[in-house]
Amino acid sequence: MQPKGKLIVINTTGQTIHDRHFASFCMQAETLKTMDQIDPILDGTSSGADQREVFEGRFEGELERLGSTGRTIDFWQEENLLSALGAAAVEEFELACAFIDANRRPPSHRPPRPVRRPPMSTATLRWRFERLRAVS
Secondary structure, eight states: OOOTTOOOEEOTTSOEEOOHHHHHHHHHHHHHHHHHHHHHHHHTOOOHHHHHHHHHHHHHHHHHHHHHHOSOOOHHHHHHHHHHHHHHHTTOHHHHHHHHHHHTSOOSSOOOOOTTSOOOOHHHHHHHHHHHHHHO
């Protein structure tokens, strides 16, 4: 039975923690540990120009891959690629690359295509990509 006014938390090591303040402390410690693991990765990031080139190459490759299948792009793929273009427009190239990566893995639940909007072609996506290149 849980003591009244107490919080029971099970941390990642499987230990049960009954004290609210101690549980908060443990969660903060685990967050800091995670951040310590992420910091070296972030320190090694490349320059903006390099990130942009990586994004452009990956987006081109994804358009080629989708164009070679000869089928209509699924709604979730279209949304991922449009999100990648949006992230690149605000110079968030790592996020843009993450959207491209997500495009290769189908979601566990595929959302239905909105009835009012026709499927987007790879040519339209390429045109938007070229416009983004021209603006930047």
